[in-house]
Amino acid sequence: MDTAQIEYLEETARKIRGLTLRAIGSVGSGHVGGCMSIVELVTVLYFAAMNIDPSRPGMPGRDRLVLSKGHAGPTVYSALALKGYFPLSELETLNKPMTRLPSHCDMNKTPGIDMTAGSLGQGLSCAVGMALAARMNGGAEYIYAIIGDGESQEGQIWEAGMAAAHYRLDNLIVFMDYNKLQIDGTVDEVMTLMDPVEKWKAFGFHVLEVDGHDLSSIVRTIQLARNRKGKPVMIILHTIKGRGISFAEKAGVDSHSMKVSPEQVETAMKELGWDTLWNQ
Amino acid sequence: MESVKEMRQVLGDCIVDAMKKDSRVVLIDADLGKPNGTFSARAVFPGRCFDVGVAEQNMAAVAAGMAAYGQVPIINTFASFATRRICDQVAVSICYAGRNVKIIGTDPGIAAELNGGTHMAVEDIGVMRSIPNILIFEPCDTVELGKGFAAAMEYDGPVYMRMYRKKVEELHDESYVFGLLKADVLKEGKDVTLVCSGIMVAEAVRAGLMLEEAGVEAEIINIHTVKPVDEAALATSARKTGAMVTCENHNVLGGLRAAVAEVVTRRCPVPVIPVGIQNVNGEVGVLPYLLKRFQLTASDIMQAAMVAMEMKNDRACHCKN
Numbered sequence: 001m002d003t004a005q006i007e008y009l010e011e012t013a014r015k016i017r018g019l020t021l022r023a024i025g026s027v028g029s030g031h032v033g034g035c036m037s038i039v040e041l042v043t044v045l046y047f048a049a050m051n052i053d054p055s056r057p058g059m060p061g062r063d064r065l066v067l068s069k070g071h072a073g074p075t076v077y078s079a080l081a082l083k084g085y086f087p088l089s090e091l092e093t094l095n096k097p098m099t100r101l102p103s104h105c106d107m108n109k110t111p112g113i114d115m116t117a118g119s120l121g122q123g124l125s126c127a128v129g130m131a132l133a134a135r136m137n138g139g140a141e142y143i144y145a146i147i148g149d150g151e152s153q154e155g156q157i158w159e160a161g162m163a164a165a166h167y168r169l170d171n172l173i174v175f176m177d178y179n180k181l182q183i184d185g186t187v188d189e190v191m192t193l194m195d196p197v198e199k200w201k202a203f204g205f206h207v208l209e210v211d212g213h214d215l216s217s218i219v220r221t222i223q224l225a226r227n228r229k230g231k232p233v234m235i236i237l238h239t240i241k242g243r244g245i246s247f248a249e250k251a252g253v254d255s256h257s258m259k260v261s262p263e264q265v266e267t268a269m270k271e272l273g274w275d276t277l278w279n280q
Numbered sequence: 281m282e283s284v285k286e287m288r289q290v291l292g293d294c295i296v297d298a299m300k301k302d303s304r305v306v307l308i309d310a311d312l313g314k315p316n317g318t319f320s321a322r323a324v325f326p327g328r329c330f331d332v333g334v335a336e337q338n339m340a341a342v343a344a345g346m347a348a349y350g351q352v353p354i355i356n357t358f359a360s361f362a363t364r365r366i367c368d369q370v371a372v373s374i375c376y377a378g379r380n381v382k383i384i385g386t387d388p389g390i391a392a393e394l395n396g397g398t399h400m401a402v403e404d405i406g407v408m409r410s411i412p413n414i415l416i417f418e419p420c421d422t423v424e425l426g427k428g429f430a431a432a433m434e435y436d437g438p439v440y441m442r443m444y445r446k447k448v449e450e451l452h453d454e455s456y457v458f459g460l461l462k463a464d465v466l467k468e469g470k471d472v473t474l475v476c477s478g479i480m481v482a483e484a485v486r487a488g489l490m491l492e493e494a495g496v497e498a499e500i501i502n503i504h505t506v507k508p509v510d511e512a513a514l515a516t517s518a519r520k521t522g523a524m525v526t527c528e529n530h531n532v533l534g535g536l537r538a539a540v541a542e543v544v545t546r547r548c549p550v551p552v553i554p555v556g557i558q559n560v561n562g563e564v565g566v567l568p569y570l571l572k573r574f575q576l577t578a579s580d581i582m583q584a585a586m587v588a589m590e591m592k593n594d595r596a597c598h599c600k601n
Contacts, residue, residue, distance in 0.1 A: 066345070107348065108378055115348050116377035119368050122341040126373055129345020129353075136306075136327065137349070156369075159338035167330075 001216050005048075009215045011277060012082065013043040017244050018272045019078035023094040023101075025265035030095070030103070031071040032248045033241035033255030037179040037212065038072055038146060041237055044218045045144060046079040054084040057111045063141045064114040064130055068123025069148035069177060070104035071257075077101045077110065085112040121154030123147070124174065128164050131172040131232075142226060145174045150182030153191050158203065164232040165204025172232040173225045174205075177212065179241035183256045200234040212237035213244075246271060281450050283422045288317025288386070288445040290422045294429040295321045295354060299328060304352045305433065308332060310339045310361070316386050316445060318356050336361045340369035340381070347379035352433065358392070359385030359442050363404035367411075374438050375413045381438050388418075388442040389529035390562055390570035391479060400562025404442060406534020409507050414438045416507040417460070420481035421451045424504055427458035435460060442478065449482040463510035465517070469499035472585045472592075473517040475540050476527035477503045479567075480555075480576065484527045487581035498585060509539045515547040523588035524552045527581050532556040551591035553584040 017039045024030035046052070050063040067076055074094055081088045086100070093099040100109045104118030115130070117123035127145035134141055147157060164172050176196060184190050193199065200207045206228040210221040218237075225233040242248030242255040245268050251258055269275075295318055299305045309331045313319035322329040332339045336357050343353035355362070362385030363370070374381045385404060392399040408416055417432055417439060419425035425443060432439045451466070466481070467488055476484035481502050491498045499517055503509060518524060524544065528536040532554040541552050557574050571577050 106377075115345065116373065119372040121337070122344075122369055122373045125338045125341030125369075126345030126348065128338070129342035129347075130349055131345075132330065132342065133306075133346045133349035133351050136351075156335075156337045156341070159332070159335035160341070162335070163332050163338055163342065166333075 001219055006216055009043055009047060012047050013040050013215065014272050014277055015082055016043055016075060016078045018269060018274050018277070019081065019088065019091055020074045021245055021260070021265055021268050023074050023078065023091040025260045025262065026092045027095045029257065029259045030074060031257050032245060032260060033181065033251070034069060034148065034177065034179070035072045035075040036243045036245055036248055037239035037241050038075055038177050039244065040213050040215050040218055041146065041175055042075050042079045044215060044222065046083050048219050049222050050144070051141065054112065057085060061139055061141050064143050066115040066117060066123045066127040066130065066143070066145040067105050068117050068127070068145050069120065069151050070117035070123065072146070073101070073103055073105045076105065076113070080110070080112040120148065120151040121156035124157055124160040127172060127174070128160050128169065131164070131169040132167060134171055135169070141171065143172050145172070147174060147176050149176060149178045149180060149187050149193060149196070152176060152193055152196065161200070161203040161205065168230055169232045170229050173222065173235065174232065175235045175237050177239055178236050179239040181241045181253050181256070185253055197236055204231060205234040206231045207234045207236065209236045209238065212239035244272070283447050283450045285422055286317070286446050287422060287425055287443055287448060290425050291384070291429070291443070292317040292320040294426055296324050298430070298433045299325050302352065302433070304350060306330065306346060306351045306353050308339050308343055308353055308355045310334060310336045310357045312357050316356050316384070336366045337369050340366045341373040343381045344373035344377055344379045347381050352380050352382070354382045354384060356384040358399060359388035359404045360392070360399050360401040362440070363401055363407045367407055370408070370414070371411045375411050378413060379438065380436055382432060383438070383440045385440065385442045386445045388478070389557060390567065390574060390576070391444045391529060392562065393566055393570065394564060396564030397562040402531040402557045402562055403534060405506060405530050405536065406538070408440045409534065409539065414440055414507065415505065417441045417505050418478040419443055419504060420478055420502060421448050423450065423452035423454060423456055424458065427456065428460065428504060431458060431460040444479050448479065451481060451485065460505055461508060461510060463513035464502040464504065465499065465513065466502050467498065467500040469497035469521065471496045471498060471521055472523040472525065472589050473499045473501060473521045474525050474527060474581060474585065475501045475503055475514070475536065477506060477536055479529050480527040483571070483576065483578045484581055486578035487585065490578055490582045491585055496585065496589070503536060506536055506539050509543060511543045511547065514540055514543045518544045518548040518550045522550050523592040524550055525581060525584040525588050526552060526554050526556065528556040529576065530556055531559055533559055551588045553588040555581050555584050
């Protein structure tokens, strides 16, 4: 991957970060922490990895993303808008009456969203179903799923993991957003996952680890994951909750769902170099 | 007359037929393929049958994912697991997401027999009926199962089908004209309406004969589809007889009685006396014992009919429409 491509992804990630915060800011509150921790991943998926076509959201054979941690919907909406699925201005309708952009992803409302998710634990099973269906239909596409680390306390995540390994779904690539924080405290304080790498290995996955904010590493890791055969892949994404938005990073645990004032949005935009970003 | 085949054998045949007819149809079991009769489909369509093991939540959401791909999945387990255990998966991944998944729950209520109280879903209809965007169907015999299953597969949307697994009294023959959204008037009458479903249809038919001997003309309506319920059929019968009894293998709260009461209180208020499980847990036993134990027999229905008619005579019923 050359420098120009990396620069393009970096700019895109900054745009997605800013658009997401502005959308949440327009409502006054939202899941800032978990939205920001997956910005780089979502950037790579939509702008460097997935085979998709914004002019044909239902294109057969397209890659799919299931956002099992559905509360990070605003990040995906920003990527979709930037990609051209709908106008950027629509992001400001987030969570407002009659919006097509609800907090948690809804396949029947938003162009480009392939699965409804929000009740934690279910999306990974849905992705397993999609991977089975894709294989049954002879498709060469990949099914991507993003789960949370707190979400991994749901028993259903492990039911889905068993099935993915049992059916040898090597068209399934799962990311765990390992930001190590959840609502009531750190993941270790609330309910430790022990060693998720060893756990997923024991569940029959190829396991890869990556710095979740390093764009070129994410690109390389996804390429690696696509070439692993015979097993599903789990990519443990080491991330920081609230990443890139200083007041959210500082809030730590309290960034899961937080109030966002217009002043905070303004400060964050300055930090992101918002104006220069769009004037280039 | 007792059916030649068990309901589960017919279910297996129905699934194979549906898979032959429509290449989108897939089957997902959760380690109950053998007891529920669905295992046989694996020999015919090995590539379209899956078993997720003892993991019903996963089964439901895997089905939703497959349905998002355009498959028409059938998922299969006991009624207790198909409803109360996976309520959230049914509500969110299937019904909220509007996925075309067919959910089969076998041996509801006392039909769980020797598996006992832990396995007796006395609330499955109540749980499922309050979830928006789902159709609920319950066949009373193998003929109705065959026709209803085919119709449920044709129906574009989530369906919950609750059914007894074993041999049943055959109440229909092949001439039966089935309509998924249409209640069946099995017998016309003017004095009282017996509204029934599933294994209680046979009891209601027996009660109808007993009432006839006592000089009472009972109308018998089989509600094979409790949601959406055939409102017109219920309102018409309520106006005609002015007294109703609901007969269900389910808690008297939230199920058929509730569905009937919801209609008649709005369209033609009449007394509705419930025969069903009286808000108590199930217990282990064989079906004839349990029918008596929970007061679900034909004589219980007959007594309830007498009470309903007495109430009708005591109080004027002000019907409109």
